[in-house]
Amino acid sequence: MAVYTDINEDDLRQFLKAYDVGELLSYRGIAEGVENSNFLLHTEKFPLILTLYEKRVDEGDLPFYLGLMQHLADRGLSCPLPLARDDGEPYGRLCGRPAALISFLEGMWLRKPAATHCRELGVALARMHIAGQDFELTRKNALALRGWVDLWDKSAARADEVQKGLENEITEELASLEDRWPVDLPEGVIHADLFPDNVFFIGDKLSGVIDFYFACNDFLAYDLSICLNAWCFEKDGAFNVTKARALIEGYQSVRPLDKEEIEALPLLCRGSALRFFLTRLYDWLNTPAGALVVKKDPLEYLRYLRFHRSVETASEYGLERT
Numbered sequence: 001m002a003v004y005t006d007i008n009e010d011d012l013r014q015f016l017k018a019y020d021v022g023e024l025l026s027y028r029g030i031a032e033g034v035e036n037s038n039f040l041l042h043t044e045k046f047p048l049i050l051t052l053y054e055k056r057v058d059e060g061d062l063p064f065y066l067g068l069m070q071h072l073a074d075r076g077l078s079c080p081l082p083l084a085r086d087d088g089e090p091y092g093r094l095c096g097r098p099a100a101l102i103s104f105l106e107g108m109w110l111r112k113p114a115a116t117h118c119r120e121l122g123v124a125l126a127r128m129h130i131a132g133q134d135f136e137l138t139r140k141n142a143l144a145l146r147g148w149v150d151l152w153d154k155s156a157a158r159a160d161e162v163q164k165g166l167e168n169e170i171t172e173e174l175a176s177l178e179d180r181w182p183v184d185l186p187e188g189v190i191h192a193d194l195f196p197d198n199v200f201f202i203g204d205k206l207s208g209v210i211d212f213y214f215a216c217n218d219f220l221a222y223d224l225s226i227c228l229n230a231w232c233f234e235k236d237g238a239f240n241v242t243k244a245r246a247l248i249e250g251y252q253s254v255r256p257l258d259k260e261e262i263e264a265l266p267l268l269c270r271g272s273a274l275r276f277f278l279t280r281l282y283d284w285l286n287t288p289a290g291a292l293v294v295k296k297d298p299l300e301y302l303r304y305l306r307f308h309r310s311v312e313t314a315s316e317y318g319l320e321r322t
């Protein structure tokens with residue numbers, strides 16, 4: 001459960017006075033997520049999500065994240081709407097942390113997504129990329145190559161505690177990605193963390209996307225590579241090419257990939273696998289004892305990374321040869 005910061009009822013009632021939501025009826029911490037502290041609130045007017053932003057969210061980026069949700073919702077994408085305070089500010093402060101209220105989205109995330117859900121995801125991802133094209137704010141990806149090197153510098157010395165040989169393997173992988181990382185692919189606003197727990201479905205229909213707190217400007221196809229990692233491996237570690245094909249076909253039904261994006265896909269998948277390996281490894285080694293959070297296994301992403309290293313062309317992801 002991700003509740004790093006405990007709130008008390010009096011402070012919460014005080015915080016809510018700045019919003020037009022009526023009286024607080026009830027609230028509880030949400031037993032999901034690893035990044036921020038989230039609470040479900042029932043107020044006289046409607047249910048809401050309260051988020052207290054924690055370690056990886058820089059307060060200066062909040063106008064980008066909250067503005068992006070508003071922008072995408074205005075263009076018909078189903079994502080949470082931030083609630084403005086009565087003074088017009090997009091967020092306030094609670095227990096010493098920046099804190100925002102966003103609308104509650106109906107739906108459930110899927111524990112076992114099937115190929116049909118992957119196709120829906122692909123369609124939604126491409127629509128999001130297109131809708132993001134005229135968003136006026138920009139945010140550099142803090143977890144791109146430079147960020148990976150910084151994370152690795154903080155973890156490398158202890159990596160072999162998690163698995164023998166990791167220090168060498170990841171050092172070599174980083175060097176190889178630094179040499180070969182693409183420089184000129186189509187860019188735009190990407191979600192950058194579109195895992196199954198951030199996508200809600202009602203029945204088999206995708207009902208909404210949440211958690212824009214890693215969103216940034218980067219290669220659009222990098223976002224697709226994140227989804228290939230997060231949605232297309234089975235619990236036993238096998239890559240499910242049927243899901244991958246469905247995801248990519250769904251994406252291309254809205255936004256066809258160009259030749260360079262297709263060629264770069266195996267490398268982008270290696271990069272995104274490494275990105276989640278590194279944040280998980282850092283958290284594995286550094287999460288304070290007592291935090292109410294389930295740590296995620298970095299080695300899962302090491303296995304994915306090794307798989308992508310063995311991939312020669314994007315046809316292995318179910319794409320037609322170019």
Ligand SMILES: Nc1ncnc2c1ncn2[C@@H]1O[C@H](COP(=O)(O)OP(=O)(O)OP(=O)(O)O)[C@@H](O)[C@H]1O
Nearest residue numbers: 030032033034035036038049080103104105210211
């Ligand atoms: N707008 C929303 N509507 C409904 N439920 C929500 C909403 N936002 C968050 N939640 C609930 O809170 C949980 C955690 O939210 P979120 O994914 O934003 O947290 P996080 O700590 O940033 O997680 P992550 O580990 O995915 O980065 C979600 O799985 C969902 O159950």
Ligand SMILES: N[C@@H](CCO)C(=O)O
Nearest residue numbers: 034193195276280296
């Ligand atoms: N989706 C991430 C956690 C949130 O950044 C992971 O599974 O490692």
